[in-house]
Amino acid sequence: MEVHSGEKPHSCKVCGYSCSVKSNLVTHMKIHTEKKQPACKLCRYSCSKKSLLAKHIRTHTGEKPYSCEVCGSSYSVKSSLVIHMRTHTGEKPYFCEVCSYSSSQKAHLVTHMKTHTGEKQHFCEVCGYSFSQKSNFLTHMRTHTGEKPHFCELCGYSCSQKSSLVKHMRTHTGEKPYTCEVCGYSSSGKSHLLAHIKTHTGEKPHSCEVCGYSFSHKSNFVTHMRTHTGEKPHSCEVCGYSCSEKSSLVKHMRTHTGEKPHSCDVCGYSFSQKSNFVTHMRTHTGEKPHSCEVCGYSCSQKVTLVKHMRTHTREKSILL
CATH class of the missing domain: 3.30.160.60 (Classic Zinc Finger)
Structure with missing residues (x-):
């Protein structure tokens, strides 16, 4: 009946607010009795604790009061410093119950668990x-x-x-952080080191089902398969020339641009292909790496040795 009569018997002793329903007064009183939520003066962020607001304020000020005594890295939140310190201590407190995987961050473990559940959201x-x-x-x-x-x-x-x-x-x-423990070889990429390691182990996990040839590098295997399929995915936009390897297209493009990036420091001669440059340098060094197993003749180019070998095969045919 109080609602219909307009009577408001329930009054707030703090500010004088009055209402007809007692539950409404109870709700109203929370304005006076509950603590106001800490709020950021720079944005609309608010939270339940002053400590959380203090952390948030640092996103505006850039303050990073938590510093690593080992490397000097600094952080705005203490929890970030704790996680960082594990890169120095090697601590990995989060363990996978399915396999032996462990991590320094809980988020990494959560991500890892999806490899077992197959979850892909x-x-x-x-x-x-x-x-x-x-x-x-x-x-x-x-x-x-x-x-x-x-x-x-x-x-x-x-x-x-x-x-x-x-x-x-x-x-x-020029940084090369990945080093081979066997021979000291270093590389800029981890994948390059893994590929190099196979030169020591002799591992060739990529095998061709057509001819049985095997490769240590997947990229070489993919390129090899094109000799069977005839695929030539790399095309020249100038003349339509196509090839199976990107490196071959790069060399081909120099026939259009005239680029000769390989230059001789001795005589200034330049070449579009590295192989021709290497052969040319032997005219200065006198190096003759290609030798005849029959008579000991040596030369700087493989093609010259092939021609020379014919002098021995001709001799045999004449004798016969």
């Missing part, structure tokens, strides 16, 4: 490909959009993946 609507990691999904989408957000400030090179830019920068710095 990130789906590409363009080609139907799916991914377990959002980062891989975002990188994949750039193959459709053509986006290349990572730029080299030295030469203007751009790429879709940050890891590709890191590798590219080594072409400027």
